[in-house]
Amino acid sequence: MGEIFTGIDIGTTKISFVRGEIKNGKFDISFLRSYPCSGLKKGKIVDMESLISSIKKSLKDVEDNLKVKVKKAFVCSSGSEVQGVYSTAAVKIRKKEIRDSDVDLVIESATAVEIPPDRQVVHILPVEFIVDGVDGIKDPIGMKGLRLEAKVYIVTASANHIQNLISCCSKAGIEVEDFVLQSIASAEATLTEYDKEIGTMVVDIGGGSTDIAVFYDGYLRHVAVFGIGGNHITSDLAIGLKIPFHEAERIKIQFGVALPDINFGSLKFQENEKDIEIIGVDKKPAKVSQSVLKEIIYARCEEILEFLKKEISGIDVSVSSIVFTGGTSLMRGFIPLAEGFLSIPARIGNSDSGIITACSELGLNEGFEQAEPLYESFGPELASAVGALIYAVKSKYFQADLSSGMFGKIKSLIKNFIKI
Template sequence: MSSKRENLIVGLDIGTTKICCIVGNMTEEGLDIVGIGSSPSKGLRKGVVINIESTVESIKKAVREAELMAGCEIKTVYAGIAGGHIKGLNSQGVIAIKNREVSPEDLTRVIDAAKAIAIPMDREVLHILPQEFIIDDQDGIREPLGMSGVRLEAKVHIVTGAVASAQNIVKSCNRAGVDVADIVLEQLASSEAVLSADEKELGVALIDLGGGTSDIAIFSEGAIKHTAVLSIGGDHLTNDIAVGLRTPMAEAEKIKKHYGCCLTSMVGREETIEVPSVGGREARVLSRQLLAEILEPRVEEIFTLVNREIIKSGYADLIASGIVITGGSSILPGMPELAEQIFNLPVRRGLPQGIGGLTDVVNSPVYATGVGLVKYGSKNAHRPPFKIGQDKVFEKVIQRMKEWFGEFF
């Protein structure tokens, strides 16, 4: 089963509840999804790897399933990363333009100037995302190459994460037999899949509601302005059901998926559900409204925390086109309606768009990140592979030694 099609791109969404592997094929017409594999995730908590063995097993399962469906062998993947350790910040850099015309070297220099901020040793820069360029006080420039001027300024959004967490993701993938081409922030990937160019232009907030984390990304004028990850997600809802209805976690998850609704007003008074008990006791029949009463305050809390984060970012006034919610937890009935009440903005569910192939299979918010990783990979396939902090130190030492030998001998 060798990779017949060289232009295959694989996204691996390593989530708290599931690990999902999606294979995309680049064609002249665009991107076709040709394989998909999914397996329950056992080794993560709140988006961070806490058990490498379990994570490796889950990754292997998902990858094998995707390989069988796509009829190919998977060698490299674009892996998603989330977790409360992720921090995003805005920075800017200024340089003088050498030949009075912006060259690719100038772009590299100005981005280097913008990323020259003090980052603690235990953190790794995951992304440097250009927001806009300014040439001699002319702002709002997206593509500065070839333009004339004296000074070039770049505004960038820098995403950093804990080195250890990034290393554990790479380690898990390597042990499962795949290389990591790049580590991608999960909400950045999801935004590739579910947001339209018009929304990013007008201003939009993407909320990716996963099992262990809720990821936020704010776009305005076509560029990313703010990113944040909150360590609260769908698992908290399951936990609340398990405690509130006194039922095992696995059953609570099923009940949430089949009968859950996060707006009490949407549930009929006479609707009932059967709830299995713990420790061999008999199952009970409870009203479905009771379930909604457990879910509603928790979902309200998640959205309130997200809203607080958006206000804190200072970009609340720029979200003209509203909010897009995606991720597995956004499937719960009543989610968009409850979000609209809290944000006072139009809210829609985000489904993966702009793809061909197995569209009916991946047509769910659950696969937004996976499809987004493939889309991200197809746009950035030319970039050098991702390296974790420790390796860089080693490379620098070798380089330095070579230079010394050059000087002395």
């Protein structure tokens, strides 16, 4: 048996378990399954007992299937009140040539920022090193100079939210090895090195929230969470059409289109303009026109896109492409709508790019052929789960071999820094 890694994605609508194995230099995903989740609203925990029971039920099924006990995992979820700040520090280079110990010291100084007690650090990522005023350096070891500066990006979230999540997992029988922010996990699963270089925003639109992460020049530059997601579209349809929530969910998935009856250049959906049959709360059948459905859906999509527009205009790096993940990205017409609205090329993020990128970074082969039926089901709604697994593999690999790069250094320092 090889080395096994487990990722758990706790979302507003579903919990996904994903297991991967590294054996003989090959990385394989051996298990991937989602279960209903309750206890979260808008990405925040509102009922701990319900969440514990959802985790317990799914864990039992996973263990029954795998015939093994799953004791610990990397857990990914949407953070509450997520914020990111830059922090910088400078040190004198002691022996003229930069050594590991200089880098350790400067990173440690940059991460020594005061965090209010109600917030918890969830990620610290390097942005750049500056040697004697020359910026944009990714690995300064071996360079000559007098002064070394480090710039890091520190992501914090509500401490209560993280602690409650960890406590729910622990009460359900799972030890949290590390917490991964949903948007960062989605990025791990879907972005290539090239995406991260050119300036790419990952947008995960789940049931209760929209989580974003912006990468530029190879590193994370911005994170934010907006408490609106696909369930709000369903509620709007339920209220607007006077139908039960589950009926609204059915017609949303079956007939929903995000493009309204207006033109975005040449983009206009004209298929299937027939009325749709619905069952009202009074259990009586009724009909609704496609255009009413589109208008209701569009209103929420526009709200989400307005949020993205505001975030893009508020940051100091340029966004050249957008990758959408999360179940709501599957809404028909959403990608062309987003491209028209934001004037930025967009695509749906599937997890194969992240797996290939991680394997090439770690010098592993990916076992796509073996696990083909599993890989075929890799939709954007599973990106964060797969990303949590990739994150787990990367952080363990880099920690085992600290000479392998900056990520390992930062991770090992963070380990001492975050007390989960």
